[in-house]
Amino acid sequence: MSTRLDELAARVSAARADAAARGETFYPGPSRIHLAAFPPKQRWDDWVELESTDWPRRTERHYMLVPTTCFNCESACGLLAYVDRETWQVRKFEGNPEHPGSRGRNCAKGPATINQVTDPDRILQPLKRAGARGSGRWEPVGWDAALDDIAGRIRAAIVDGRANEVMYHVGRPGEDGFTERVLASWGVDGHNSHTNVCSSGARAGYHFWTGIDRPSPDHAGAEVILLISSHLEAGHYFNPHAQRIMDAKQAGAKLIVMDTRLSNTATHADFWLSPYPGSEPAILLAIAAHLVRTGRYDREFVRRWWNWAEYLAAERPEAPRTFEAFEAAFGELYASYTFAFAAAESGVPERTIAQVAETVAAAGTRLSTHTWRSAAAGNLGGWQVARTLFLLNALLGAVATPGGTYPNAWNKFVPRPIHTPPHPPSWNELTWPLEYPLALNELSFLLPHFLKEGRGTLDVYFTRVYNPVWTNPDGLSWMEVLTDERLVGLHVALTPTWSETAFLADYVLPMGLGPERHDLHSYEQYDGQWVAFRQPVLRAARERAGAQVTDTRQVNPGQVWEENEFWIELSWRIDPDGSLGIRRYHESRAHPGQKLTVDEYYGWIFEHSVPGLPAAAAAQGLTPLAYMRRYGSFEIRAGVGAVHEEPVPESELDDAATDGFGRVYTRAPAPASPNVVPMGTPEPDAAGRRPVGVVVDGVVRRGFPTPSGRLEFYSRTLAAWGWREEAVPGYQRSHVHPTALDADQMVLISTFRLPTQIHTRGGNAKWLDELAHTNPLWLHPTDAARIGVGTGDLVRVETEIGAFVVKAWVTEGIRPGVVACSHHMGRWKLREQGQQGQRQVMATVDLTRRDDQWRMTRLAGVAPYASGDPDTARIWWTDVGVHQNLTFPVHPDPISGQHCWHQAVRVRPAEPGDTYGDIAVDTGKAHAVYRSWLEQTRDAARHSPDGTRRPYWLMRPLKPSRDAYRLAEEPAHDAARP
Ligand code: SF4
Numbered sequence: 001m002s003t004r005l006d007e008l009a010a011r012v013s014a015a016r017a018d019a020a021a022r023g024e025t026f027y028p029g030p031s032r033i034h035l036a037a038f039p040p041k042q043r044w045d046d047w048v049e050l051e052s053t054d055w056p057r058r059t060e061r062h063y064m065l066v067p068t069t070c071f072n073c074e075s076a077c078g079l080l081a082y083v084d085r086e087t088w089q090v091r092k093f094e095g096n097p098e099h100p101g102s103r104g105r106n107c108a109k110g111p112a113t114i115n116q117v118t119d120p121d122r123i124l125q126p127l128k129r130a131g132a133r134g135s136g137r138w139e140p141v142g143w144d145a146a147l148d149d150i151a152g153r154i155r156a157a158i159v160d161g162r163a164n165e166v167m168y169h170v171g172r173p174g175e176d177g178f179t180e181r182v183l184a185s186w187g188v189d190g191h192n193s194h195t196n197v198c199s200s201g202a203r204a205g206y207h208f209w210t211g212i213d214r215p216s217p218d219h220a221g222a223e224v225i226l227l228i229s230s231h232l233e234a235g236h237y238f239n240p241h242a243q244r245i246m247d248a249k250q251a252g253a254k255l256i257v258m259d260t261r262l263s264n265t266a267t268h269a270d271f272w273l274s275p276y277p278g279s280e281p282a283i284l285l286a287i288a289a290h291l292v293r294t295g296r297y298d299r300e301f302v303r304r305w306w307n308w309a310e311y312l313a314a315e316r317p318e319a320p321r322t323f324e325a326f327e328a329a330f331g332e333l334y335a336s337y338t339f340a341f342a343a344a345e346s347g348v349p350e351r352t353i354a355q356v357a358e359t360v361a362a363a364g365t366r367l368s369t370h371t372w373r374s375a376a377a378g379n380l381g382g383w384q385v386a387r388t389l390f391l392l393n394a395l396l397g398a399v400a401t402p403g404g405t406y407p408n409a410w411n412k413f414v415p416r417p418i419h420t421p422p423h424p425p426s427w428n429e430l431t432w433p434l435e436y437p438l439a440l441n442e443l444s445f446l447l448p449h450f451l452k453e454g455r456g457t458l459d460v461y462f463t464r465v466y467n468p469v470w471t472n473p474d475g476l477s478w479m480e481v482l483t484d485e486r487l488v489g490l491h492v493a494l495t496p497t498w499s500e501t502a503f504l505a506d507y508v509l510p511m512g513l514g515p516e517r518h519d520l521h522s523y524e525q526y527d528g529q530w531v532a533f534r535q536p537v538l539r540a541a542r543e544r545a546g547a548q549v550t551d552t553r554q555v556n557p558g559q560v561w562e563e564n565e566f567w568i569e570l571s572w573r574i575d576p577d578g579s580l581g582i583r584r585y586h587e588s589r590a591h592p593g594q595k596l597t598v599d600e601y602y603g604w605i606f607e608h609s610v611p612g613l614p615a616a617a618a619a620q621g622l623t624p625l626a627y628m629r630r631y632g633s634f635e636i637r638a639g640v641g642a643v644h645e646e647p648v649p650e651s652e653l654d655d656a657a658t659d660g661f662g663r664v665y666t667r668a669p670a671p672a673s674p675n676v677v678p679m680g681t682p683e684p685d686a687a688g689r690r691p692v693g694v695v696v697d698g699v700v701r702r703g704f705p706t707p708s709g710r711l712e713f714y715s716r717t718l719a720a721w722g723w724r725e726e727a728v729p730g731y732q733r734s735h736v737h738p739t740a741l742d743a744d745q746m747v748l749i750s751t752f753r754l755p756t757q758i759h760t761r762g763g764n765a766k767w768l769d770e771l772a773h774t775n776p777l778w779l780h781p782t783d784a785a786r787i788g789v790g791t792g793d794l795v796r797v798e799t800e801i802g803a804f805v806v807k808a809w810v811t812e813g814i815r816p817g818v819v820a821c822s823h824h825m826g827r828w829k830l831r832e833q834g835q836q837g838q839r840q841v842m843a844t845v846d847l848t849r850r851d852d853q854w855r856m857t858r859l860a861g862v863a864p865y866a867s868g869d870p871d872t873a874r875i876w877w878t879d880v881g882v883h884q885n886l887t888f889p890v891h892p893d894p895i896s897g898q899h900c901w902h903q904a905v906r907v908r909p910a911e912p913g914d915t916y917g918d919i920a921v922d923t924g925k926a927h928a929v930y931r932s933w934l935e936q937t938r939d940a941a942r943h944s945p946d947g948t949r950r951p952y953w954l955m956r957p958l959k960p961s962r963d964a965y966r967l968a969e970e971p972a973h974d975a976a977r978p
Pocket of ligand 1: 071073110
């Protein structure tokens with residue numbers, strides 16, 4: 001059978017013959033063989049293409065192709081940098097066909113990496129504040145001076161017992177564990193993340209079921225795909241998932257999309273459901289109840305793998321401990337979740353829900369489901385969206401099956417690093433306050449309120465690829481604390497570009513973009529495990545050409561550094577003589593007493609922690625590090641399968657004991673595993689044995705990393721920590737449920753992305769800015785008629801704490817009564833900051849404050865400007881959208897800690913004097929809203945069942961020592977009482 005390559009070769013032969021017949025010289029094409037989709041890896045040292053700017057002359061350019069990974073979302077797709085062998089500059093980025101997750105494909109943001117590299121407004125040298133914070137006055141500073149100053153303050157904080165005053169706050173990590181390891185080496189519980197404004201709602205829903213906080217759907221093998229997010233354009237792992245969703249659709253799979261807004265994904269769906277925001281669990285529970293009522297579920301799977309016996313013992317002690325009794329109890333629990341009820345809550349027609357339920361039922365074990373952010377990040381109780389979605393998989397047995405949904409830990413690989421410091425000995429209540437013992441991540445977005453309340457202060461605060469003033473809700477409260485040097489002593493912004501938050505720093509330190517730094521990744525994008533290597537491509541290119549590069553600054557533009565080398569250097573300066581015990585975690589193993597290099601750090605990992613890589617490298621005569629520098633990724637295994645079903649070998653059952661529900665504990669030491677992927681760490685038994693598996697029909701199997709070892713339909717953790725009524729998958733009416741709104745209020749959805757924007761980092765990616773640079777308010781025609789506005793008219797959107805003025809976009813792509821505004825746009829810089837900033841996407845504003853009253857007025861949009869890039873003189877757009885997040889108060893979910901983004905708003909025509917982009921905020925009201933949500937919590941001091949601050953088994957990005965978990969005082973009352 002003829003292959004595609006044969007066909008292409010035949011065409012080339014025919015073209016050669018044609019040319020010969022015309023008496024012309026045949027030009028075989030720059031690639032010499034054919035225009036293949038991807039350059040074959042054997043030719044990455046010298047790949048030839050024609051110089052496009054010389055057309056019609058055929059000028060051949062020779063490139064070295066160097067792999068790295070994209071840093072423009074969390075998918076970590078593979079990129080190939082085309083490094084010009086003459087100039088040693090990167091000319092473009094395209095997909096890396098060797099990357100198992102992205103398979104050579106990218107979204108628009110991958111190739112736009114070149115815009116970021118050549119951005120004329122990027123920061124190229126370290127800067128130090130030269131006036132008041134936020135005054136816009138800066139002076140250049142050397143790396144050495146900045147490092148010494150920062151290191152001295154951190155050392156003093158550690159030595160003085162003020163370690164909790166050191167905090168590292170990260171937006172997009174883009175790596176697995178490097179910085180957590182650095183903080184652990186300092187003994188500092190100082191990790192803060194953005195996750196509670198992002199995905200912790202979904203994570204909590206998954207974690208309480210499986211002990212793992214992410215799903216890994218096998219979309220490509222599915223017969224039915226059920227999504228609660230906009231995956232094809234902007235959702236989680238969206239390019240790697242989108243291509244697999246399309247594979248499945250082409251093979252005949254049905255696609256169900258629940259999204260109040262007609263997203264690009266919804267346009268591809270067989271069923272688009274536009275539910276009233278927050279009602280998603282009601283629909284999912286109605287489908288679940290239908291599956292059970294009609295007997296269309298996998299009874300054996302439920303019997304074997306759910307912790308139903310534990311549920312009966314805790315909640316139905318009078319019932320016989322039989323599976324039939326559980327089935328009856330399940331039916332009773334969800335009897336009220338009829339299609340009619342779901343239709344009344346959601347506004348989706350009953351008939352449509354019934355059709356969807358039948359479609360789901362027909363999927364059997366080939367149901368792939370996914371939710372991330374979206375409804376789970378919008379609503380009070382949103383974490384139950386993920387919990388009720390996974391309930392469908394758990395009922396159908398579509399868990400770790402081909403076409404089903406896997407727990408992510410089985411499709412992800414985090415290699416063990418060269419040094420592993422101990423858990424920090426302290427607990428930081430600025431990130432993990434007692435009110436939120438079950439939060440999946442740091443209460444990051446409450447930091448300004450905690451600082452204002454006097455819960456602590458920060459001496460050294462790093463923001464890294466993080467822009468809370470713009471990204472978080474309530475940004476002006478952030479501004480208030482970041483400009484107060486009594487609350488934040490030193491603010492160090494680690495960033496490649498200017499941002500609203502970097503303007504408020506004391507040091508702005510230029511860090512490398514994706515192709516200028518090292519990182520390791522592995523993400524769950526199909527049933528397999530891979531690792532990918534982000535690397536500074538010019539360093540790798542120079543080294544491939546025989547040069548020696550000892551510091552990434554030698555090849556990066558200006559004085560741009562990479563963070564890993566920065567952290568190693570900083571750690572050495574904190575502990576120059578090693579007396580604090582920090583330095584040893586940043587020393588070479590090969591050359592004790594010398595500084596660890598990134599080559600040794602990654603070389604050790606690839607040599608010792610990635611199974612199969614050393615052999616694959618040796619087969620090509622390469623070291624493992626050289627292999628990863630050349631190809632950028634490695635697939636460890638495909639087809640991981642159902643890990644929970646694996647029998648536990650006898651050798652791991654030393655002095656084993658089993659509890660009343662089949663959880664098995666052992667004294668055998670845990671086998672050393674190179675994979676340190678984060679997941680739940682269930683507690684040992686009373687005799688100190690570690691959990692090793694669970695008995696299922698007489699066989700000890702691996703099970704899940706939950707307390708019971710099973711899928712936890714019933715969470716004893718939730719019940720024991722004061723949330724008994726939430727211990728099983730359920731539906732809690734959202735804070736924006738119709739019954740919570742006034743008659744003239746609507747719901748604002750602000751959680752959706754623009755597919756070609758990247759939060760803060762895409763700012764000056766000129767191709768992306770040209771594609772998308774505004775965020776009008778989606779408004780249904782019936783609402784537009786009622787309000788009396790049309791497309792392009794200015795409307796005033798009033799929230800609990802303020803208002804913003806934006807343009808209307810009238811569309812039937814949103815349900816009546818709901819409005820939507822994308823969260824990517826509305827970047828700004830203060831008038832005082834002049835030319836500093838991302839001038840392709842930032843408006844210039846005037847910002848005034850009188851006590852708690854803030855006003856922002858737009859002075860100018862963007863305009864053409866002269867720079868080293870002639871395209872900046874061709875900017876044709878002025879609009880950059882409106883920064884709505886400033887007008888949102890914080891809404892922390894009392895269980896998951898997730899910020900509940902949806903807002904109850906009033907939408908009116910703009911008033912006389914209102915102008916586009918106007919913003920008004922009352923930060924006093926913002927603090928009052930924070931206090932009111934705080935009152936909904938059930939804190940550890942009153943509800944801890946065991947004298948700890950938080951269940952030890954729950955994941956934490958940087959886990960302190962077990963001692964740090966102990967409360968200073970015993971709980972105030974019986975914790976089991978809700
Ligand atoms: S999906 Fe797009 S932005 Fe995200 S990593 Fe892949 S190419 Fe980059």
